[in-house]
Amino acid sequence: MRFFLSILLVVLFAAPVLAGDVNLSVAASLKEVLNELSDSYTKTHPGVKFVKNYGASGALVKQIESGAPSDVFISANQEWMDYLKNKNLADVASIGTFTYNTLVFAGTPGKASSMQDLVKLERIAIGSPKSVPAGEYASEAIKKSGFNKQLWKKLVIAKDVRECLMYAERGEVDGAFVYRTDALLAKQARILFTVPQELYSRVTYPMALTVAGAKNKDAEAFFAYLHGDEAKAVLSKYGFAAR
16 A cells, blocks of 8 residues: 555656646637737746636636636626635735726628617627626616617627627628727728717726636736736727726
């Protein structure tokens, strides 16, 4: 028995240590921003390796809750950050705001110019309000504008905001509720109108280290970098509002 325990200890201590790995769980709409920032960071920190997971905020939180490795979490709304916090999976002291965004309606030019025009359309893409913050913001705007009943059957539910944009780009829908920053990346679809701010809560991106991330020195260092001037410049470059 002692022999086998000795062998096990040798194997465990001989196993490669993944020092420098930083696992990112980030809202899909921040993909370009985090790709650029992580690439820039590794130029001065070559020993750091980033493992990136982009998707709907709700889906990311559920993955973290199920044990998926994550050091830094950036959500597209406060609700999912609060969920992570209440599950004791977020480092509370690190929670703060990364940036802000704006909700727009994008699609083929001429299709619509206001919320009132949406009732004339046949198919509208929206992220699933249950897990996609952009979909939740859009659902809030639709309800407050009084068009919930007229638009409900027209909605095409997408897994995240980028899929909404893809539907609009392909012309598979007349338009889609997406963030302004996503629409600015579109090749075919155009911003048809900006959703009035009074119809939905401000699009806020809170970020935090996870409990595991707070124990990872490389994650802490990158997290501090995300608060710096270079990060602010990249956010501005992609159309995000300053914090």
